[in-house]
Amino acid sequence: MSRSLLSITELGETGLRRMLDTSDHMAEVNRRPNPKVPALRGKTVCNVFFEDSTRTRLSFETAAKRLSADTMNFSVSQSSLNKGESLRDTVETIAAMGVDAFVIRHGSSGAPWQIGEWTSISVINAGDGWHAHPTQALLDMYTVRTALNRPISVDGGSFDGLRVAMVGDIKHSRVARSTTEAFKLLGANVTWVSPKTLLPPVHDESVVANLDEVIEDVDVLYLLRMQNERMSEALVPHLREYTARFGLTPERAARIGRHVLVMHPGPMNRGVEMAVDPGELPGSVINQQVTNGINVRMAVLFELLGSGSENSLTGNTES
Template identity: 80%
Template structure:
């Protein structure tokens, strides 16, 4: 068991299964009238986000509080980084205040690995550049696992991840997590939105993927990462929607069993041109809900010396 969570690849298949099994227990905690347990009382979790975030940051803070950990939030705009302090000095200063875990998001690929070398605290990668977002991959696989009641793995499951894969750390981590559990993952994107090193299965035609025998079991629509683009990689968003978006016509052709997912925030009318609430297989809000249970599982896995049976069955804290 590692003291940090930096990528799905480093976690491995056994680690993914361990976290997902633990998330079942955390989901039960979240269903209680008072969803709070003393499992991490006395621990301190610090969020250090160098990029904007709503879902991930609030999800981690909620997860830490439900486990009774103390929380700290580092405000980059109000910090000594604006006076020239280095990232290393910042991390070492915060660590000296008694931090047990850092949750870090940074625009630079590899930044969480650097932080991991500067502190004895656990480090959780909440997104680094275009590279990795392991807890998103975990919550996505957990959402499918619970929706399909498949706790033993995803052998034979067909997953299509569609859209701006080039700029998407979500695509990389979610692909790694699904693949670790045995799913067959296909990337679907225009060639201009594929990374230099591509996944084993790549398609440039979403309709061919949807129309193949049996369709797909999971259709995962990625957000167009317009803030990360430095050049025009698609002619215009209208044409992108026509060629790769989930339009009403494509939604009508989905197999009845197809699950539809999106990491958020959604560009309505671009990658998703229908109301997700009208799709019977949509799991988008469930992904957000499950994010709390999965991040509780990650924090518990890294910071607790006790078993779930010892620390999660006690009465809730006051």
């Protein structure tokens, strides 16, 4: 397994399945009264967030602490980047302090790859521009696998026949890209539900332009965050019109089956894409997504930092 997690593409299907298996171990740890194990004692994880984030940063920090790693938080607003230090110098400075992993969120697509080339430290992509958000995809897969009790592991199992609708702003969404890719790797059928103005220019997904067309034929309804900026960019005429065509309204909520999982990566725009109280939807797994975020991020940290090469330890490692 690679020492970095940059995208679902690079992780691949086997890596994805392995992460889900390891997440089961972490979920068991998190069910205990004292959810902490000594696995990553002595390791230091540095969160480097160039964009705002609540859940991802806290989730990574919690995950690292539950594995007994030390954590450092770097926020751009209080850093020497404001004095004109370059990104490369900043990264190399932190690396020189003896860090084992960078968790990076950056507004520019590809930033984690660039940072990975400057340093030999493990790099975990916590979201880069419109491009990728692999740990979100992992937690989404883990949530669906757990909620539907599908036996997916490195030994087999799949989402064959699972119908997924991803609804909203696909073009600007790294979540849509990574999560769609992960669903397809595991065999699910993904349909994008989006206005033409919010679709990427090149893609090979099936697309419908109105939520009503698919709402009665899905098993997973994945709502994406509709950002207010998109209205000022004139990509949507009005948020109310967006809600009318793509939002989960009480009228649509009444039409979805009780088995349908409703997901959202957060933060949620209540009254826009989510025009009902998700707490009243029988299939809402939005809180489980947050909980599972800690499980999968612990798995990612353990797989990347807890793993050594085949030959670094000689001798038999049995009991």
